[in-house]
Amino acid sequence: MVIPETLDRSDPAPTRVAIALVFEQLAPVFPDTQVEAFFTFLIKDGALGDRSAEVRRNMLKAGTAIVDHHGAARIAGLLTIFENHLAGPSPATETGDQTKEAVVILFGRAARHLDASDRRIPDIVDRLVGALKTPAEQVQVAVSDCLVPLVRFMGNRVDAFIDNLFEELLTATKYAARRGAAYGLAGAIKGLGVGSIKRFDVVNRLRTATEEKKRFELRQGAMFAFETLSSTLGRLFEPYITFILPLLLTAFGDGTADVREAAQDAARVIMGNMSGYGLKLILPSLLSGLDEKQWRSKKGSIELLGMMAYCSPRQLSLSLPIVIPRLTSVLTDTHAQVKVAANKSLKQFGEVISNPEIQALVPTLLKALVDPAKTPNALSSLLKTSFIHYIDQSSLALVR
Secondary structure (H helix, E strand, O other): OOOHHHOOOOOOHHHHHHHHHHHHHHHHHOOHHHHHHHHHHHHOOOHHHOOOHHHHHHHHHHHHHHHHHHOOOOHHHHHHHHHHHHHOOOOOOHHHHHHHHHHHHHHHHHHOOOOOOOOHHHHHHHHHHHHOOOOOHHHHHHHHHHHHHHHHHOHHHHHHHHHHHHHHHHHOOOHHHHHHHHHHHHHHHHHHOOOHHHHOOHHHHHHHHHOOOOOHHHHHHHHHHHHHHHHHHHHHHHHHHHHHHHHHHHHHOOOOHHHHHHHHHHHHHHHHOOOHHHHHHHHHHHHHHOOOOOHHHHHHHHHHHHHHHHOOHHHHHHHHHHHHHHHHHOOOOOOHHHHHHHHHHHHHHHHOOOOHHHHHHHHHHHHHHHOHHHHHHHHHHHHOOOOOOOOOHHHHHHHO
């Protein structure tokens, strides 16, 4: 039965947000005896999986504050609650994923109260690694963040831990498991320090995986690792880009679509994290690839240049005046796939143009670049356009 008075009732989410804020402010004086009951409310009663994103965010902040203030005193009870939830079956719903993500974050937060010599740390890390197989990226990212402060306490088990992550990354049969292992590896490397890339021979192991011809899972797993290492380490991973650039170029022309897609995702993240100095280092190699006689190498360079559209606005404005003329020069290449790749890359740059007037002209300008016969139409459109917004370097590079 429908109650008419309830049809137009708005969701009282602001009230639930206010309650969460109160809990957060009460954290320093929250009774120790009520801590476990509070987390039962957050997890089992669904507060961490609320339909309102603002409520979920503030409930998690409240839980985090209470863990920070009372975790040391109630560590045993908290770890039991979190472990039981992670070990039990989780509904394959958005609410279930949101709750699990929050519990993983709280679990890792509580583990920080343990001493470095605590024997429970390896078991907690194993539990977190088990959560990496959850087919939800937000959960895998949360686990990766939790591993950062914990992995340094692994002691002499860390070598076997890294080896197990590599095994899962490259040989697991399920996509979610390989993807999760990539996030786990990135979190572990961040926790152990960038020097651990050399210590565990990460780049060479991933290079070997990209050379595996029989099983695409190894090549795809390597691309996952490049992506997550770049997103997790940021510019700290930049010195290694020159070593993996040839591997990305090869993967762009891989015979398996899943590997090509993973390579594109990795390139997109890497380019988004590049500094101006990093771009200056790799740009000559990419531009020289446009002069290759082998069409696959040329196509890979073009596609990787297209990923520069995802650079920061400052880096994009510096590189576009150089890149667009070179991409335009290969639009008339004799190989059809090279021309298609160049056209696609130019469109990617067109999508990130910030000037509204030029943004509206992008389709016309690109057609003129592809077909010189349409140049008069493009020039006519430019002459009829009134510019009232600032024309930045990126926009101007497309026009000239």
